[in-house]
Amino acid sequence: MTDASILVAALRDPQSLPLETDWTALIAMARAEQLLGTLAYRLDGLPVPEIVARLFDDARSSAEQGRRIALWEAEMARRTLTPLGCPVVLLKGTAYVAAGLSAGRGRSIGDLDILVPRASLDAVEAALLAAGWEWVKPDPYDDVYYRRWMHELPPLIHRERDRMIDVHHTILPPTARSSPDAAALIADAVPLGNGLSMLSPTDMIVHAATHLLADGDLSGGLRNLWDIHCLIDEFGTAGLDARARHHGLSPAVLRGGRQAHALFGTEIPASWRGWDPLDPWFQRRLLARDGWGRATRPATRFGFYVRSHWLRMPPAMLARHLWTKWRRS
Template structure:
């Protein structure tokens, strides 16, 4: 029998101090798993913060340094891009709330260290959407999804505009008016998120979510996402946010209360459970208990553990557990189930399937 595949990335992130002693053959797997998971630069940042980066053997250290160079360049791009967005929206007179990666960078949070970015996410009040969209278009952002069905999908059902891409810089912005689709089962009130958001000192017109809301958004995003190839990266964001904000007295209590207020106890439960299971995030037992769904049978929790603990492995063959891809498929369906009521879901999946067949025929 072969040894069970090891998730080297989670082990490394949870216990970075042990890495200088890691055998080279394990580094061989760790670097590949971390690269596939978009966590190589994050690992470098964590090792640097612990002061052990210099003690890593030179061959794997070169890959860590290389990943840091890319991540740093991306971070500078994000800062420049946010400046462009702010300039474009000045005339619209709308304050914008930065979400996820951009918020971590501009808010100078440790979750920005070694993070890679694909696009910029912002949150604005729903009534401001038309003004924001036209202001961005006047400054060179153009719609990417021109199909009438896609337009309807985004504008009627989703929580964001179709992604806008800048015609020269090719950067993409997602303009959100909520953190979950209009059609989702959970209904967190975006007004409450905006009301509690914090102004960024020295950055007029820019805001970020309150600490509790930032954690809840991170968990909500991960545990409603149909695409989990970066699931472990998102869980690592959550781990770092929790470790950082929980140094503030009363944080856990506030977090649980806010989750109840925003209808987000389910994603918080999963977030705390798997961050602790996978990345050793120090979550106090009271908070864990408080976030647990009441009256849910133990067997269901164990079944979900079986799915999530597989799906949140690094997306690399050397880390895959048996039935890992089945788990991802089931969670893909679950995410759709949570995002849309059954009749809409059936319609949406039928349109997607028909289009895929049509594309194959054309090819």
């Protein structure tokens, strides 16, 4: 059974790709994992078949266009929100490209993710609605659910530009087992010079690891793991564990480090390297993709899907939530 190992190897060590690589499979896999742009930059300048070179050219132009659109969307948010005088922190892909980080090279960027102080949430919401953003899911249950239990507002979409914005007030749902220090995330954010800022390097890595391993079901996991790899590669791990502990997120960060080390050869301290019994399952899940770009290992995937809900809420609340969702579907 094939898995995403060839994609991982290509990203980790582009020179190692043999000439007789199954390019069609590699490309289908990279597309399915939203890593084609990243792969195209990694392999830029290496000898590849002409058809592949052309495809990678297209992928790079497409990523460049994606970068431009993401930065424009950040600029639109900046114009709307800076008059409020509250800090606005860019998160994930948009932050990587705004800061010119290696994690942003070729990265596909979907929504605009921002972090604002919880106390400013109402003002931010009102300003966005006044500037042309609209609710995506006007559903009363979902709306209440988001507002009470989530770390972000229900998603908003701009009516003219058709781009989504996720407004976060912290990086994990309040119902999760750990409570990151949101005030510290904002206090230590690094200004970008235009009124916006990004998380400090250590917090950026903590957030990337949290997003991948303490929230969600690992969909798109390889891309997030590649983010972690690039960020650690660029900023190192000094002070990372201490900061992760401060947020109560040390397990996710260490696991992220171990997985990135195992798959991408990321430099991590020797003391982090011992695997726990669950690590093989995370790796199994991360690589669950075949040469046709299909999701494989359905049982493992389902296990992580259940885990994502388990992490997100206490059992009684989960039962109530699933019951409501089931009755309504």
